[in-house]
Amino acid sequence: MEFSPLVEQLIESLRCLPGVGRKSAQRAAFHLLERDRRGANELAEALQQAMSEVGHCQQCRNYTEQELCTICQSPKRQAASVLCIVESPADLMALEQSGQFHGRYFVLYGHLSPLDGIGPEQLGLNLLEQQLIKGTTEEVVLATNPTVEGDATAHYIAEICSRHDIKASRIAHGVPVGGELEYVDGTTLARSFAGRTSMD
Amino acid sequence: MEFSPLVEQLIESLRCLPGVGRKSAQRAAFHLLERDRRGANELAEALQQAMSEVGHCQQCRNYTEQELCTICQSPKRQAASVLCIVESPADLMALEQSGQFHGRYFVLYGHLSPLDGIGPEQLGLNLLEQQLIKGTTEEVVLATNPTVEGDATAHYIAEICSRHDIKASRIAHGVPVGGELEYVDGTTLARSFAGRTSMD
Numbered sequence: 035m036e037f038s039p040l041v042e043q044l045i046e047s048l049r050c051l052p053g054v055g056r057k058s059a060q061r062a063a064f065h066l067l068e069r070d071r072r073g074a075n076e077l078a079e080a081l082q083q084a085m086s087e088v089g090h091c092q093q094c095r096n097y098t099e100q101e102l103c104t105i106c107q108s109p110k111r112q113a114a115s116v117l118c119i120v121e122s123p124a125d126l127m128a129l130e131q132s133g134q135f136h137g138r139y140f141v142l143y144g145h146l147s148p149l150d151g152i153g154p155e156q157l158g159l160n161l162l163e164q165q166l167i168k169g170t171t172e173e174v175v176l177a178t179n180p181t182v183e184g185d186a187t188a189h190y191i192a193e194i195c196s197r198h199d200i201k202a203s204r205i206a207h208g209v210p211v212g213g214e215l216e217y218v219d220g221t222t223l224a225r226s227f228a229g230r231t232s233m234d
Numbered sequence: 235m236e237f238s239p240l241v242e243q244l245i246e247s248l249r250c251l252p253g254v255g256r257k258s259a260q261r262a263a264f265h266l267l268e269r270d271r272r273g274a275n276e277l278a279e280a281l282q283q284a285m286s287e288v289g290h291c292q293q294c295r296n297y298t299e300q301e302l303c304t305i306c307q308s309p310k311r312q313a314a315s316v317l318c319i320v321e322s323p324a325d326l327m328a329l330e331q332s333g334q335f336h337g338r339y340f341v342l343y344g345h346l347s348p349l350d351g352i353g354p355e356q357l358g359l360n361l362l363e364q365q366l367i368k369g370t371t372e373e374v375v376l377a378t379n380p381t382v383e384g385d386a387t388a389h390y391i392a393e394i395c396s397r398h399d400i401k402a403s404r405i406a407h408g409v410p411v412g413g414e415l416e417y418v419d420g421t422t423l424a425r426s427f428a429g430r431t432s433m434d
Contacts, residue, residue, distance in 0.1 A: 080246075
């Protein structure tokens with residue numbers, strides 16, 4: 035036995051959300067039908083608008099419904115000589131929230147993964163190289179994830195930078211602030227040792 | 235710093251789903267924008283259709299976009315003399331999937347809870363009484379949850395039944411099949427003891 039066609043359709047459609055299976059979809063559908071029809075209608079509208087209008091920034095590839103995103107539109111940011119490369123818009127947001135970086139960004143949407151058919155083109159590295167050629171960039175900070183693929187991607191981009199005589203740097207990896215050494219894994223400890231800085 | 239207005243609006247709207255906070259909403263929004271725009275558009279349509287068209291069955295109060303739900307439309311079900319009362323459509327579905335019951339249902343959408351302003355009227359007990367008066371029902375099975383409120387609701391409905399000379403029964407509560415006695419809580423064990431049946 036199934037629910038009525040429209041309820042079934044709603045439950046099945048909710049499964050397009052990440053981590054939502056049949057039971058959670060059912061729970062969500064009932065919650066919306068019973069308690070938040072207005073919120074559901076607003077969600078429907080927000081989905082339609084975002085899906086049809088949100089594209090990528092022409093310069094940094096971040097999500098935006100305009101040609102350039104807010105960061106790329108800011109003259110102050112544009113004048114910056116440091117470019118930070120991240121894997122996803124969520125990473126960009128995390129860096130922005132730390133408040134330490136005031137330069138430009140470039141979003142890869144993933145990392146090099148030849149087996150999955152993700153090469154330099156899919157990561158927009160042509161677009162990145164075009165920007166490096168312009169000559170306004172003095173340093174590229176590679177903030178890809180500290181995974182094998184993220185490291186490989188960082189090395190690949192560092193090579194592009196060296197071809198254009200641009201300094202490439204990698205964010206530091208080590209013991210998280212507030213963490214306890216006892217519970218940090220060996221690889222992280224090794225990297226934090228190798229990356230030790232002078233205390234003078 | 236925030237994302238672009240449409241992306242922000244999408245993230246905020248996704249929070250109307252139960253158990254979805256800012257981070258999960260962000261993750262879902264990026265997932266849809268990056269990998270499943272078609273699914274998102276289908277979800278938007280399903281939401282709009284369901285919210286505007288799905289109402290309650292005139293007879294059992296289950297969700298349906300028609301006047302009567304599929305169960306109430308079935309002549310076989312209509313001829314049944316047993317009526318099962320559940321708290322939610324999800325409970326109804328769980329009972330249907332067990333395949334043991336072939337009678338009619340009635341959905342309360344909750345339980346009596348005077349402090350929250352949920353009285354007999356909110357649970358549709360007038361509608362239920364009207365159906366009992368018709369005289370086609372011989373037994374009412376009370377399948378509300380085994381909680382204090384569920385039990386109170388069951389007792390309240392059992393009283394209505396006795397006023398109309400209809401037999402009221404409660405589903406059995408006890409040790410779940412496949413469960414181990416050692417790990418079952420005391421209240422459940424006590425109820426399973428009190429509800430013991432003869433093995434003849």
